[in-house]
Amino acid sequence: MSKYARVIVDLSLDRIFDYVIPDELKGLVQVGGQVNVPFNRSLRRGYVLALTDETDCPPDKLKPVEALAETHVMIPQSLVKLGEWIADYYCCSREQAVRALLPGAVRSGKIKHKTLKMYSIADNIKAEQYVLEHEGKKRYEKQLAILKLLLTHREVFKDKVLRDADCSDSPLKTLVKAELITEEERTVHRDPFENVSVIPDFPKEPTAEQAAALEKINAMIEDEKRNKHVMLLHGITGSGKTEVYLQAIEKALGAGKEAIVLVPEISLTPQTVRRFRARFGDRVSVLHSRLTEGERFDEWTKVSEGLVKIVIGARSALFAPFRHLGLVIVDEEHESSYKQGSHPRYHARDVAVMRGAMEKAVVILGSATPSFESYYNALTEKYEYAELKQRAEKCFLPRIDLVDMRMDADDDGKVGLFSKSLVQAVRDRLFRGEQVILFMNRLGFARQMMCDQCGYVANCPNCSVSYTYHRRRNTLSCHLCGSVMRAPEVCPECSSPEIKYSGSGTEKIESIAGELFKPARVVRMDSDTMRSASSYEDALDGFKRGETDILIGTQMIAKGLHFPNVTLVGVLNADQGLYMPDFRAGERTFQLLTQVAGRAGRGDVSGQVIIQTFNPHNETIEYAAAHDYKGFYDFDMMVREMLTYPPDGHLITLYFSGPVERDVRTCCESYMELLRPYCHNKVIISEPAPAPIERIEGKYRYLIIFRGHRLKQLREAIRHLLFHGERPKGVDVYADVDALSQM
Numbered sequence: 001m002s003k004y005a006r007v008i009v010d011l012s013l014d015r016i017f018d019y020v021i022p023d024e025l026k027g028l029v030q031v032g033g034q035v036n037v038p039f040n041r042s043l044r045r046g047y048v049l050a051l052t053d054e055t056d057c058p059p060d061k062l063k064p065v066e067a068l069a070e071t072h073v074m075i076p077q078s079l080v081k082l083g084e085w086i087a088d089y090y091c092c093s094r095e096q097a098v099r100a101l102l103p104g105a106v107r108s109g110k111i112k113h114k115t116l117k118m119y120s121i122a123d124n125i126k127a128e129q130y131v132l133e134h135e136g137k138k139r140y141e142k143q144l145a146i147l148k149l150l151l152t153h154r155e156v157f158k159d160k161v162l163r164d165a166d167c168s169d170s171p172l173k174t175l176v177k178a179e180l181i182t183e184e185e186r187t188v189h190r191d192p193f194e195n196v197s198v199i200p201d202f203p204k205e206p207t208a209e210q211a212a213a214l215e216k217i218n219a220m221i222e223d224e225k226r227n228k229h230v231m232l233l234h235g236i237t238g239s240g241k242t243e244v245y246l247q248a249i250e251k252a253l254g255a256g257k258e259a260i261v262l263v264p265e266i267s268l269t270p271q272t273v274r275r276f277r278a279r280f281g282d283r284v285s286v287l288h289s290r291l292t293e294g295e296r297f298d299e300w301t302k303v304s305e306g307l308v309k310i311v312i313g314a315r316s317a318l319f320a321p322f323r324h325l326g327l328v329i330v331d332e333e334h335e336s337s338y339k340q341g342s343h344p345r346y347h348a349r350d351v352a353v354m355r356g357a358m359e360k361a362v363v364i365l366g367s368a369t370p371s372f373e374s375y376y377n378a379l380t381e382k383y384e385y386a387e388l389k390q391r392a393e394k395c396f397l398p399r400i401d402l403v404d405m406r407m408d409a410d411d412d413g414k415v416g417l418f419s420k421s422l423v424q425a426v427r428d429r430l431f432r433g434e435q436v437i438l439f440m441n442r443l444g445f446a447r448q449m450m451c452d453q454c455g456y457v458a459n460c461p462n463c464s465v466s467y468t469y470h471r472r473r474n475t476l477s478c479h480l481c482g483s484v485m486r487a488p489e490v491c492p493e494c495s496s497p498e499i500k501y502s503g504s505g506t507e508k509i510e511s512i513a514g515e516l517f518k519p520a521r522v523v524r525m526d527s528d529t530m531r532s533a534s535s536y537e538d539a540l541d542g543f544k545r546g547e548t549d550i551l552i553g554t555q556m557i558a559k560g561l562h563f564p565n566v567t568l569v570g571v572l573n574a575d576q577g578l579y580m581p582d583f584r585a586g587e588r589t590f591q592l593l594t595q596v597a598g599r600a601g602r603g604d605v606s607g608q609v610i611i612q613t614f615n616p617h618n619e620t621i622e623y624a625a626a627h628d629y630k631g632f633y634d635f636d637m638m639v640r641e642m643l644t645y646p647p648d649g650h651l652i653t654l655y656f657s658g659p660v661e662r663d664v665r666t667c668c669e670s671y672m673e674l675l676r677p678y679c680h681n682k683v684i685i686s687e688p689a690p691a692p693i694e695r696i697e698g699k700y701r702y703l704i705i706f707r708g709h710r711l712k713q714l715r716e717a718i719r720h721l722l723f724h725g726e727r728p729k730g731v732d733v734y735a736d737v738d739a740l741s742q743m
Helices: 077-089 094-101 124-134 138-153 158-164 169-177 208-222 241-254 266-283 293-304 315-319 348-359 372-379 420-431 506-516 533-544 585-597 619-625 629-643 661-678 712-724
Strands: 004-009 017-020 034-039 042-052 114-121 155-157 181-188 230-235 258-262 284-287 310-313 325-331 362-367 384-388 399-404 435-439 448-451 468-470 475-477 484-486 499-502 522-525 550-553 566-571 608-613 650-658 683-696 699-708 732-737
Touching (some): 004 034, 077 712, 114 138, 138 155, 138 158, 138 169, 208 241, 266 533, 348 362, 420 435, 522 533, 650 661, 661 683, 661 699
Parallel strands (some): 284 310
Antiparallel strands (some): 034 042, 475 484, 650 732, 683 699
C-alpha cells in the first residue's frame, strides 16, 4: 500500500501537495479519486494525481488525508494522464485541466442521485385474502385499489400508485404498517430522452466507397499494434459519413469497446442522438451543457458505471469516463467550435487524437471540408485517409451559380440584399412546394447606427466595436461584452432625428423575406432566437415536417442538417469574413460556403445554390463554387508555406489585457524580452502589438504571436512565466496554443 497521495486542490495554484494516507484509508484512496484534505486552516476538496512511497517533504511535516469526498467521484487513470498532458501542452494549471474532465454538476458534489419510493406486495397470499375480505366495503376502496394495482404490476413507483389508484398517502401508510406492502427508496436516473420517441433503424448496405472506408476502419479496430490510430474520412456533403460512423461503432461494440461521438454544435445533438438511438437504443448517452444539472450528473454516472456504451455530445463529451474506449468520432472536425475559448484552451479534435493514442483507441475525423491540419496529416501519411466522392442515395451535388451584385444595382446605383435571380429562384421553388434556406452569417437587423448630421456612430463604450441594432427588441447591443441600451430616437450627440442604420443581419433578412415572399412561412435560427435546446429542436422539427417554407440563419444551419425537400440555398453575402485580418479567413469562408451549399439537393429533386458576391473572381469563392477542395488547399497552402503558418508550422499567441493600456503594453514588452532567449532560428516572432480588437469589456488588449517549428522549449518557458512571472496589478496574461483566431 502506498504511503502518500499527491493531491491538487481546487485553487489554480498549479501545485501538487503530498499527504499521508492514514491506515484506515489505505486501499481506498486511488488515483483519480476525490478526497478532503486540510489546507491552511480549512478543509478542501482535492483530486489524487498519484500514489507514491516517496516524498520530497519531511514526512513528519505532512498532513493526513482527512477522508474520501462524500460523493467520491472517480476519474479514470487514463483521463488523469490526459489532463496532465492538457495542462502541459495548453499552458494551463493542472487544476483547470482536471476541472475540464468533470461536468460542474459532478465536480461540485452538490447534485445527488434522485430517489423515488417504490412499492410492492409483501405477501401475495395475505394481500389476496385482504382483498377478498374487504371487497365492496367503501372505507377500504382506496386500499383495495392499491393492492390490485401492485398484484398485477409487481413493483410500482409512488407517483404512479397515487395517480392510478387515485389516492393520497394515507392508505399507502396504512398498508405498509399492516405489512401488506413494502416501501423502499430506489435510485433512478433522470432521463433526457424521456419524451423522445425513435423508430428503430438497421444498417444499410454500404456503397463501394463506404465499404472501402469501413474495411480500413475495421482493420484499425482489430489491430491494436497498428502504426496509425487516426483516419481522416473526407466525404462530400450527403455522402453518408454518418452511416460509416454507425457501422464503425457496431464493430467497436462487438469488440467489447466503447465509443464517443463529438458534434460541433449543441443544435446538432438532438438530430444526431435520434439517429444513433434508432440504431443502438438505450446504449446511447448524451453529455452537453443544455442538460439540467441533474441530467448531466446522471448521464455522467451512467457512463462511469458502465451502463451505456456510446456517448454523444459537444466538446466536453470527449472526457466521458469510459474505461474501455475503442473509438472516438469527431464529426465536422474542421469546426472552430471544437476550440475551447477559456481555460483550458484545448482543441477537442487534437485532444481526441491524444486520448486515442493513450488508450489505443481508433479516432475518425470526418468532414466534407477538412481542416488544413488534418488534411496535411493525411497527405504526409501520418493519418489513414478515406474519401467519399459520391453522394449516397443517388442524388447529386447542387449546381452553384455566382451572382455579381455589382451588376444587380438599380437605376440609382443602389444594391439590395436580394438579387433579382435569387428572388425569382425562391419564388419558383416555393411555387413547387419545395423549401429554401437563406444564409447570412451575421446577427441583428443592422450593423451600425450613424447620425447623418454629425457623423456620430453608436460604439460600445467597453469594446472597440460598434453596437448592433436589433429592431424587434429596439435595442443596441454589443456581441462581445453583452452590454445593451435602448435604441435612441434622436442622435445622442446633436439631437438630430436623421439616424441611419447600415449593414444587415439575419433579422433584417427575415423582415425583407417576409414581405418579398408572402405568404411563405419564414423562421429565423440564430443565437438571438434559439435560446434553449427545445427551441432548436422545435424549429428544426417544424422545418422537417414542412411547417416552414424558408429557414433563415447563421452558421448553425450550415452543417450537419439533412432536409430532403430543401432544393435551394441562397448565400446573401459570400464576401463577409473574407477580408478579416486572419490567415484562416479564406479557409473559413470556403468551409462555410461548401457546408451551407451542401444542404441543397439531398432528396429526389436536384439542388441549386445561389451565391451573391461583389467579388465573383475571388479564388476562394471560385473554388467553393467548383466544389474543388484540393484546388483550394493547394492554392492557400502556397502562402502558408512561405510564411510558416499552420499546418506548415505551429502557432502560439500570448494575450495581455488590463484596464490601463500602459501597464498592458509594458507587461507585453517585458515578457517578450524574457522569452526571446527561447526563440531559436526556427521561430518567427510577431512583435508586441495591439490586438485587432483593441478593447473588450473595458480592457485593453495586446498580443505576441510565435510561429514556426520545434516550439516545445518556448511553450515550457511561456507556461513557467504564466505561473511564476511578475506582472502589473490588474493585467491578465494567457497563452492560446494552436490558436485558431488572432482577433
